[in-house]
Amino acid sequence: MTLQKPPLYSAHRAADADFxxxxxxxxxxxxxxxxxxxxxxxxxxxxxxxxxxGEVVVRGPDATELMDRLTTNAVGELEPGDxxxxxxxxxNGILLDDTVVYRRPExxxxxxxxxxxxxxxxxxxxxxxxxxxxxxxxVENVTDETGMIAIQGPEAVDAVSxxxxxxxxxxxxxxxxxxxxxxADCLVARTGYTxxxxxxxxxxxxxxxxxxxxxxxxxxxxxxxxDTLRLEAGLLLSGQDFDPDDEPRTPLEAGLEFVVxxxxxxxxxxxxxxxxxxxxxxxxxxxxxxxxxxARAGYSIVAxxxxxxxxxxxxxxxxxxxxxxxxxxxxxxxxxGTEIGIEVRDSVADATIVDQRFLxxxxxxx
Amino acid sequence: xxxxxxxxxRYAESHEWILRRDDVVRVGITDFAQDxxxxxxxxxxxxxxxxxxxxxxxGVVESIKAISDVYAPVSGPIAxxxxxxxxxxxxxxxxxxxxxxxxxxxTDDSLDHLLDPDQYEEQIQ
Numbered sequence: 042m043t044l045q046k047p048p049l050y051s052a053h054r055a056a057d058a059d060f061x062x063x064x065x066x067x068x069x070x071x072x073x074x075x076x077x078x079x080x081x082x083x084x085x086x087x088x089x090x091x092x093x094x095g096e097v098v099v100r101g102p103d104a105t106e107l108m109d110r111l112t113t114n115a116v117g118e119l120e121p122g123d124x125x126x127x128x129x130x131x132x133n134g135i136l137l138d139d140t141v142v143y144r145r146p147e148x149x150x151x152x153x154x155x156x157x158x159x160x161x162x163x164x165x166x167x168x169x170x171x172x173x174x175x176x177x178x179x180v181e182n183v184t185d186e187t188g189m190i191a192i193q194g195p196e197a198v199d200a201v202s203x204x205x206x207x208x209x210x211x212x213x214x215x216x217x218x219x220x221x222x223x224x225a226d227c228l229v230a231r232t233g234y235t236x237x238x239x240x241x242x243x244x245x246x247x248x249x250x251x252x253x254x255x256x257x258x259x260x261x262x263x264x265x266x267x268d269t270l271r272l273e274a275g276l277l278l279s280g281q282d283f284d285p286d287d288e289p290r291t292p293l294e295a296g297l298e299f300v301v302x303x304x305x306x307x308x309x310x311x312x313x314x315x316x317x318x319x320x321x322x323x324x325x326x327x328x329x330x331x332x333x334x335x336a337r338a339g340y341s342i343v344a345x346x347x348x349x350x351x352x353x354x355x356x357x358x359x360x361x362x363x364x365x366x367x368x369x370x371x372x373x374x375x376x377x378g379t380e381i382g383i384e385v386r387d388s389v390a391d392a393t394i395v396d397q398r399f400l401x402x403x404x405x406x407x
Numbered sequence: 408x409x410x411x412x413x414x415x416x417r418y419a420e421s422h423e424w425i426l427r428r429d430d431v432v433r434v435g436i437t438d439f440a441q442d443x444x445x446x447x448x449x450x451x452x453x454x455x456x457x458x459x460x461x462x463x464x465x466g467v468v469e470s471i472k473a474i475s476d477v478y479a480p481v482s483g484p485i486a487x488x489x490x491x492x493x494x495x496x497x498x499x500x501x502x503x504x505x506x507x508x509x510x511x512x513x514t515d516d517s518l519d520h521l522l523d524p525d526q527y528e529e530q531i532q
Contacts, residue, residue: 359471
């Protein structure tokens with residue numbers, strides 16, 4: 042398979058980035074070092090190319106109804122310019138992907154952002170469901186002709202306001218508006234995947250270099266820092282912390298009930314209701330390793346002489362200076378403060394179940 | 408990207424450097440190796456006094472993104488261990504040929520079977 046290249050590929054080459062294959066895309070993994078990039082986002086600001094994320098536009102008289110069927114959150118509540126985090130489930134309630142749904146400002150219909158490599162599958166799913174239900178909609182996969190960057194960190198909003206045609210400081214969390222940046226018409230949303238304030242910016246791929254260059258002077262960040270930042274914030278990664286083939290999980294197990302609205306008629310609702318009534322056997326938890334070892338994806342979690350779960354994501358938290366991880370454990374062991382072990386190579390490292398919002402919990406912001 | 412490969416040392420294919428200092432050799436990992444690993448967060452080293460066999464793993468270097476074993480390029484008893492890098496593993500990133508050294512082995516063995524700087528440079532091309 043040929044890897045897709047983001048529209049900023051040559052700019053990243055020129056900046057001497059290291060690259061990695063992620064979801065079928067050849068993306069920058071580091072520009073300087075994970076630590077440098079990570080702390081820039083926590084302390085000032087960083088910029089990320091996230092053009093590997095999918096972009097799918099859904100329009101037409103039945104667009105709201107279709108979105109409400111295929112995502113778990115209440116799409117009908119969105120006003121133009123509102124965004125919401127949501128899940129995409131199969132009929133059994135298993136997570137296929139997570140996404141952000143935007144009701145487009147100054148345009149009709151919706152934009153939703155599936156994860157890297159999922160755009161074609163989701164576009165087909167939307168079209169197939171529309172055909173089966175006879176919904177009058179147009180579903181367009183615009184991933185290839187769209188660029189997306191994220192500016193994240195405590196100084197991100199000011200940085201964007203200073204180069205944009207209009208301030209974004211009055212933009213609420215999970216709200217979006219159309220703004221000009223470097224002559225390009227952009228959708229700017231106060232969203233992100235780092236646990237910091239910031240925005241994500243969507244534009245035509247042909248404008249990618251001018252929009253990216255408008256933030257010259259802000260630390261370039263790769264997927265390596267994106268991963269450590271999202272993990273410290275306790276945010277899940279589709280394809281890793283849940284995956285329909287390798288890690289089939291429901292939103293109930295994954296702790297994503299907060300974006301499941303049972304008053305809407307979404308696919309998977311019946312199965313989820315039954316599972317909710319029966320109670321879940323395993324839950325996603327935050328893990329803090331209390332020894333000098335990183336708990337990496339796939340490592341077994343043990344307690345009372347038995348395997349009680351496995352790690353799905355883990356790293357050294359650059360901000361907290363301790364190894365942190367996410368994983369699923371037997372619900373009987375899921376309470377915060379429970380001491381468990383993680384099999385790290387030849388030995389078992391002591392670890393503790395903690396609030397998965399590692400950074401916020403540390404700062405007392407709970 | 409170019410990597411530092413000091414002239415007066417020998418190199419192993421597994422990316423360790425070896426520097427003779429009288430009757431001991433000092434061992435660490437190369438500039439190329441530390442760059443490949445990225446931000447190093449833990450280093451595990453054996454205790455002084457243990458005897459190592461050439462080609463066996465003696466330590467572990469763990470970075471945010473990867474974990475890697477470190478191998479003994481020659482045989483001999485461990486004369487010294489750089490304990491500074493246990494508390495400050497970032498020294499291996501910052502100064503792999505200096506403050507980031509790992510162990511010293513007592514040996515009179517020849518280092519001729521190891522790569523010279525030109526051969527090592529060729530290997531990492």
